[in-house]
Amino acid sequence: MKFRGKMIENQCIRQFSQLVTLIARLAKVCVIRITSSKIYFIISEMGGSNPGMWAELEQGHFFNEFDMEGVSSENNEIFLELVPDKLAKSLNSLKSSQSTKSLKIKLTKKHSPCLTFEIELPSLSSRSRLVVHDIPITLIPRRLWHLYQEPAMPSYEASIYLPPLKQLRHVVERLKSLSAHATLSANHKGTFIISVATDTVDVSTYFKNLAMPAWGNNTERPENVEDLHSATVDIKKLAQFLQGDQVNPSRVICNIHGGKTVHLFLLHDNITLQYFLPAINTGQI
Structure with a gap:
């Protein structure tokens, strides 16, 4: 498995950061589903049977560069779990800068699997400042993917x-x-x-x-x-x-x-x- 994406548009970077901040307020744990066309954020407080939240992002809009390989050619997806509050705090530096140069996200393995965020910020000198955050994740095995599928539209009055x-x-x-x-x-x-x-x-x-x-x-x-x-x-x-x-x-x-x-x-x-x-x-x- 591999995943690497890069954003350079400030509006997209701000939208991504705002969405992560919202998700961090809604739940302590979040599942991210990565496909070739979309990124999903899923909150399931009932063990997956009744999703509490389902968010979809069009990767073609947010990412200027995007490369991923799932668990196999037949199941070309990645499911991972993380603590959204840690992710939101790592993106706090984006709020203080109106001209973030880029945001890179990649799947890495340090002491354990991580999502690594590389934030390129402007500097007073000719060089940019690079802020790196490693967010610990848990990879979700294929046998559990069925717990995190799109919810059906409920009936309503x-x-x-x-x-x-x-x-x-x-x-x-x-x-x-x-x-x-x-x-x-x-x-x-x-x-x-x-x-x-x-x-x-x-x-x-x-x-x-x-x-x-x-x-x-x-x-x-x-x-x-x-x-x-x-x-x-x-x-x-x-x-x-x-x-x-x-x-x-x-x-x-x-x-x-x-x-x-x-x-x-x-x-x-x-x-x-x-x-x-x-x-x-x-x-x-």
Whole structure:
């Protein structure tokens, strides 16, 4: 197996760093799947059966140089596991530089398998500064790859484009001080509501006239388009996902499967990220 990639476009380097920072907030462990056309970041908190997050990056957009060989010609992929927080910290130097010359990523073997990151930064002299980080990884054997496959699109009762994430994040940050849970509701008339309820206070924020996706597995409109479909989720996990506004997504879709799942779909020209929030039955808490 081998892998080597190089980025030189500052916008791509920043997007990559922002995505890694978001993933580090969402989970302690992350799986990276490398293919000839895409790089995948996968979070699976349930042992692989129910992915918590699935992100795809188009390697042709991010990498100016890209070379990989998988475990075999028939299985030309690489699966590895790492701690995303270590990766995010290693990329901190990118935040302080607006003119990073390049970012190289390669699979290496030091004392153990590593992903080595070589960050070329400008210097006051004619020479560049090279910052090198070795991130320990665990290679995932072929027999376990089936645990990290793309999740199927869940069924849902309501699907809606969310308002700007920065605006929604400010709302959630305020509500987070009131409750550990938030209820997300949407209907087929473009209404989205986020609310919290405690013994002492009920607070709801309404967004109206939002667009609704045309794609999906639910094509029939209900008889009463104003009926709300709701799911209650962990507000801290929701707030962590909303940090994705730093990736500057073009659209974010919220699919609500009442009482079971909230499926959040972040769309960018060259990045897609799916995040699954299990619904909470507050009556059992």
